[in-house]
Each structure stands twice: as structure tokens, then as C-alpha cells.
Amino acid sequence: EDQVTQSPEALRLQEGESSSLNCSYTVSGLRGLFWYRQDPGKGPEFLFTLYSAGEEKEKERLKATLTKKESFLHITAPKPEDSATYLCAVQAAGGGNKLTFGTGTQLKVEL
């Protein structure tokens, strides 16, 4: 059974204080690993897809990396508007487009 574990559950940062969120996964053949951002009361917003170990993708202050066992979402010099829950999900080869989600990291960036 595919599993995704995210840590920490919650993270409080000061504006400008860089940090990383972790996503550990076990999957029977990784087709893709996805990062989403979810604001309260909203649906998840797509951020990145990573396909193979060593791959990296960047978007503004966010950078996602992937190894064979985990993915990191690095947040550089965060701003209050980066506050949200960040969700990680895996898609298994042969599983269609089905996603298995982690429970998310709730990020709060304070002034």
C-alpha cells in the first residue's frame, strides 16, 4: 500500500527565515510526486510535479527536490503570504492518475 508521511505537522517561521518541509513516501513504482498548496476553505493549488530522483523544480521562493525515499520543499525567505498547508502526494505506476496524499504541513509565516 502506498504511503506518504509529511513532517513537521505544523511549522511557524519568522518572515525571511528559510526552512524545509519533508515528505517521505513508499510506493510501488513512482510515477510522480506532487506538491500542492491549500489555503483554508479552498481546494489544493498545484505547485510541482517531480518524476525521478535528483530532479529539482523552483517557483518563486519554493524549491522542490526528490530522492528515492523522500521529497523536500524548501522555502527561502518566506513571506506571510506563503502561510498555507502544503500537501505532498504520490502517484504510482499502473495506478492510473490516482493520488495518495500525506496529511500536510501547516505553515505559518509571521512578521
Add this chain to the structure above:
Amino acid sequence: GAVVSQHPSRVICKSGTSVKIECRSLDFQATTMFWYRQFPKKSLMLMATSNEGSKATYEQGVEKDKFLINHASLTLSTLTVTSAHPEDSSFYICSASGQNQETQYFGPGTRLLVL
């Protein structure tokens, strides 16, 4: 691009009534749509997967006669919660993906409250 809408955004209904939620892909053809349920401070739980023109595939533990899913066109899927009860109160979110696309794009969600 890749915009998905849901309607209604919030609905309150009496116990025993049925509620229909619509999910539309606005700028692409969604060959596959997914329905999720999310409890407060919990992650998304997949309820069912539907392909256009086919019967939905339900996850284990999800009652297909209670949660009716229709995916009649490449831009519209509906979820009907039949004979709703208070325990069905939740945040329901749909997503859609196009042909040859692995990425799921999510709608804004529907908050259902059953009194």
C-alpha cells in the same frame, strides 16, 4: 489554464434530503475526474474516480448507492449525496485531469452541512 469550478460552494440541507454538487473543467477536457472528502485538519480522502462515459470506481468503504457520481461529458461531473445525514457533513472537493496528463487540478470545494 487548468481551471476547475465547483457549485455550490456551500450548502445546508435537512437530514434525509439529497444534495447535488457540480464539478466543471472550464478550459480543458477532463477525461478523468476525482471526488475527495476532507475533514477538518485532515488530508484528502479519495472517494471515487470517474472516467467520461463510464461508471465511477469507488474506493473501499465508500457507499456507491449513497454517493452517486455521474461524468456525462468531458467538462462536467456531478456528485449526489443521497438521503444525507449529519455524518455526511464535510468538505467535498473534486479534481480533474486531461488525457495524457498526470496532474490533477482541483476545484475550490463545497462545504456541506446536514442538519
